[in-house]
Amino acid sequence: MILVTGGLGMIGAHTARALLDLGQEVVVTAYRRTDVPSFLAGRVTVESLDVTDRDAFLALGDRHDITDIVHLAGSIPGDDPVGFFRTDMAGLLNALDAARAWGVRRCAVASSLGVYIGQTESPWHEDLALPTADLPLLIIAFKKAVEPLTTHSLQGSGVQPVVLRIGTIWGPLYDPESPFFYVPRYVSAMLRGEQPPPLNADDGGDCCYAPDAGRAIALLMTTETLRHNTYNVSSGRPFSNREVVDALQASTPGFQLDLKPGGQSDPYMDISRLSDDTGFSPTFDMASAIRDYVAWRSHNPR
Structure with a gap:
């Protein structure tokens, strides 16, 4: 056990x-x-x-x-x-x-x-x-x-x-009001029909x-x-806000979120050691993660 x-x-x-x-x-x-x-x-x-x-x-x-x-x-x-x-x-x-x-x-x-x-x-x-x-x-x-x-x-x-x-790390059970990662807050705004502030297109970094x-x-x-x-x-690959916005808009027809030009990607973590020793590879990319999370949040507060 x-x-x-x-x-x-x-x-x-x-x-x-x-x-x-x-x-x-x-x-x-x-x-x-x-x-x-x-x-x-x-x-x-x-x-x-x-x-x-x-x-x-x-x-x-x-x-x-x-x-x-x-x-x-x-x-x-x-x-x-x-x-x-x-x-x-x-x-x-x-x-x-x-x-x-x-x-x-x-x-x-x-x-x-x-x-x-x-x-x-x-x-x-x-x-x-x-x-x-x-x-x-x-x-x-x-x-x-x-x-x-x-x-x-x-x-x-x-x-x-x-x-x-x-x-x-983010996803089901994450505190949607946490200041440490903004995607759950944007999903909350989307579910409430609100328009969150625009994001810099090229900002991003590590997430899983x-x-x-x-x-x-x-x-x-x-x-x-x-x-x-x-x-x-982690996931072993960086994300960008452009991916986030594309995924949010694809998950909810009619939802629009503007992107501001510019930004930069923060460092992300290499998971070669994890993959080599355990065979791990991530199942979710940003698009499939947001689809799954939107479905979860449609029935759960966090």
Whole structure:
């Protein structure tokens, strides 16, 4: 059985679904979120857990035969940076402690494409040096620290660490009002019959549709042999706003969205290592992702 912490969040839920589709038994933990997505209903075991509670975390091993861990649970920073780091560090250390205590095969931990900030070479790949740079968000600072903490904590334990450098993920269950990726907001506006502001045609960069990201993580947990401990998780190809607008207009006849000329593509992540080791390739391009997401949002608030 594979444990997915934060398994009712966007990435966690899609990871759980992909694992189930691969024939795995899955237990997910949830703390504040209690609604089980329709695509997991009746298929997954849900445990209410505050991952910062070490005793409660370790007690999961008394109730379930857990063979692998995907640690995706995390909090949202507020006004207290030390409190944020303390909370998420406690959850991370408890997951690593459980991995060692239970003798699992693999323990995967979420990092971020933000660790590459300051690296000018593109596309970003796992062998690039991670430069010292000003980081814009507390979450990115924590994710950058997660990587050595994970690999060193599991060294010599027989548990393989898997660091997941997760890209810009969006799709069903994404908060449509989030400022971090705008396509869900534009879909919301489109469904309300509103006209969102125009986009620069050539702006773009890294993104991956959530079902693809979940499948990538599931393959990293189930592939027999992994040759590395760190993997980029994304689509491996950049998108442009021109693609977004074309897809939005194709999905909803009559909807028009203007494009402004210019813009530039941000760096994106190379997934050659992921593909070579697991056989992963994305199922969704931008057009098919938007069609799927519009259909989902027609019946779901997020």
